[in-house]
């Protein structure tokens with residue numbers, strides 16, 4: 001509880017360790033305190049609006065099903081949702097799910113991928129069809145393990161034309 005008086009000073013009563021202390025401060029200090037608090041509230045609102053999501057996992061290599069398990073024309077989210085496995089006529093490729101705008105994870109939609117944060121849209125090959133993102137989704141290196149399974153290297157980007165040929 002606090003109150004200010006005509007002589008430019010404010011008095012507040014604050015609980016401190018089971019006791020109530022009386023604190024005196026100037027009207028200017030009270031104004032600075034409220035401005036700082038307002039600034040923090042505005043910054044928090046902006047952060048929430050931008051919807052930036054810090055990547056929560058540090059996945060480097062993924063070993064998945066055999067490449068033949070992915071149907072022609074399909075897009076399949078990998079466990080954890082950090083990339084998508086797509087199969088087209090050229091073969092299988094992995095495209096990151098991390099939106100190039102501010103890092104949210106994209107979802108599949110009827111024409112490719114859509115970002116739930118600010119509405120960017122991408123084709124299945126990662127190309128941008130609608131902003132605010134301006135850069136395409138990155139393609140990640142894929143290979144076949146000795147056991148014939150699909151491996152994705154989340155640390156290595158490749159050209160959008162690279163495919164793992166599926167027999």
Ligand code: FES
Nearest residue numbers: 099101102115118
């Ligand atoms: S994070 Fe903003 S559109 Fe994807």
